[in-house]
Amino acid sequence: MTTVAEAQKSIISQAKSFGEETLPLEKALGRVLAQPILADRDYPPFNRSTMDGYAVQAADFLDKKLSQLQLVERIHAGSVGTQEIHSGTCSKIMTGAPVPLGADAVVRVEDTQETSGLVTFNIETIRVGQNIAKQGEDAQSGQEILSNRSVITPQVSGVLAVTGNAQVTVARLPKIGIISTGNEVVSLGTPVQTHQIRDSNAWVVRGFFHSYQVDEISTTLAKDDKAVLQETVAGFLADKDIIILSGGVSKGDADYVPEILQLLGVQQIFHRVRIRPGGPIWFGTTPDGKAVFGLPGNPVSVQVACKVFIEPYLRTCLGLPLLSPLWLPFSGNRTKKTPFDEFFPCELIIHNGQTGVQAVRYNSSGDIAATAKSDGIVLQPAETEQLADNAVVAFYKW
Numbered sequence: 293m294t295t296v297a298e299a300q301k302s303i304i305s306q307a308k309s310f311g312e313e314t315l316p317l318e319k320a321l322g323r324v325l326a327q328p329i330l331a332d333r334d335y336p337p338f339n340r341s342t343m344d345g346y347a348v349q350a351a352d353f354l355d356k357k358l359s360q361l362q363l364v365e366r367i368h369a370g371s372v373g374t375q376e377i378h379s380g381t382c383s384k385i386m387t388g389a390p391v392p393l394g395a396d397a398v399v400r401v402e403d404t405q406e407t408s409g410l411v412t413f414n415i416e417t418i419r420v421g422q423n424i425a426k427q428g429e430d431a432q433s434g435q436e437i438l439s440n441r442s443v444i445t446p447q448v449s450g451v452l453a454v455t456g457n458a459q460v461t462v463a464r465l466p467k468i469g470i471i472s473t474g475n476e477v478v479s480l481g482t483p484v485q486t487h488q489i490r491d492s493n494a495w496v497v498r499g500f501f502h503s504y505q506v507d508e509i510s511t512t513l514a515k516d517d518k519a520v521l522q523e524t525v526a527g528f529l530a531d532k533d534i535i536i537l538s539g540g541v542s543k544g545d546a547d548y549v550p551e552i553l554q555l556l557g558v559q560q561i562f563h564r565v566r567i568r569p570g571g572p573i574w575f576g577t578t579p580d581g582k583a584v585f586g587l588p589g590n591p592v593s594v595q596v597a598c599k600v601f602i603e604p605y606l607r608t609c610l611g612l613p614l615l616s617p618l619w620l621p622f623s624g625n626r627t628k629k630t631p632f633d634e635f636f637p638c639e640l641i642i643h644n645g646q647t648g649v650q651a652v653r654y655n656s657s658g659d660i661a662a663t664a665k666s667d668g669i670v671l672q673p674a675e676t677e678q679l680a681d682n683a684v685v686a687f688y689k690w
């Protein structure tokens with residue numbers, strides 16, 4: 293049976309780009325840049341005062357030991373001084389204004405007194421460059437200021453705006469089709485009988501893709517009926533990039549998903565992985581490179597599969613690096629139940645002043661409430677029979 297690492301490797305090797313598109317900046321938050329961004333000019337673009345104060349020549353204090361200077365003008369942010377600073381003179385300057393020619397330091401207004409055009413300085417010392425952000429010290433014109441494949445966070449969005457990028461080229465997102473299979477599964481809003489269960493898997497998968505800004509998501513239910521399943525999957529194969537099914541991949545009499553997918557020309561890459569929960573997972577691709585994930589129906593299996601298999605696939609398609617786990621101390625003890633890699637829901641805690649993780653109460657992969665109280669999942673690797681208190685574990689945040 294395939295190991296988790298082998299399964300991840302073969303999933304990643306099938307990843308492909310969905311192309312690029314150009315969007316207005318206001319629509320690009322959370323998207324992935326598909327171009328490097330170069331500084332369009334120096335940053336700061338001019339020698340900028342970082343304090344409200346007086347622009348002076350430091351040598352007037354250091355060499356000439358002056359303590360009083362003649363005021364020649366006032367410079368506000370958004371305007372440019374007209375007077376060059378010479379020995380014995382200064383200009384009042386506001387934060388954000390360009391430092392006038394001749395000046396090489398700014399003294400804070402708090403350290404001065406101004407009377408009738410004369411400024412008295414109450415300072416012990418001064419440094420050349422004091423309170424001045426030098427032209428180009430943050431970034432130089434033409435320098436790469438954002439790399440290709442940066443995620444457009446609020447911080448990145450600020451850089452895009454300041455560098456004049458009203459439009460940005462980003463990675464195009466896939467169209468997703470989600471099929472929840474099972475005669476017992478009913479949609480939210482439909483009356484539910486005792487032996488039935490409301491579809492929660494589609495909401496989890498939808499939410500996972502939403503976290504990557506994917507919004508072209510179609511969901512549907514399919515009964516455990518070969519013809520219905522075949523028609524539903526065929527419909528999605530026609531125009532979706534990624535198809536996610538849940539349920540119907542194990543050993544039950546009505547587990548038709550693997551058979552129907554292969555009938556429709558989806559080439560199986562693996563079926564069953566040495567993982568708990570989520571062992572019966574099926575993965576394959578179409579000849580034109582669409583990915584099809586057949587996830588086990590249990591709710592926690594679906595959540596774990598999103599994190600362990602679908603996220604690495606999507607990130608690689610978008611050109612993003614794989615996420616690394618956080619390595620944190622584990623509070624508690626855990627004995628492994630299977631010979632496989634086991635993932636279990638955990639919450640972040642502060643223990644002895646340090647961040648750590650501890651397991652949340654969790655019955656099994658059908659426990660719909662447990663993961664909602666967790667911050668992510670911890671891996672107990674196949675070879676680790678016993679997780680001891682304080683062992684450092686790999687924690688994958690949801």
Ligand SMILES: Nc1nc2c(c(=O)[nH]1)N[C@H]1C(S)=C(S)[C@@H](COP(=O)(O)OP(=O)(O)OC[C@H]3O[C@@H](n4cnc5c(N)ncnc54)[C@H](O)[C@@H]3O)O[C@H]1N2
Binds near residue numbers: 474476489587589590
């Ligand atoms: N004889 C064996 N039986 C089972 C095995 C096995 O190896 N041998 N594996 C078990 C494991 S592990 C899992 S996981 C499940 C997976 O089975 P299926 O993928 O066929 O899933 P279903 O049987 O259709 O559903 C399992 C469970 O999940 C509930 N479910 C299904 N869809 C939804 C949905 N959309 N929203 C919420 N809950 C859903 C369903 O009602 C079942 O309770 O097989 C084990 N059996």
Ligand code: MOO
Binds near residue numbers: 567569571588592
């Ligand atoms: O994948 Mo099953 O959910 O291990 O229980």
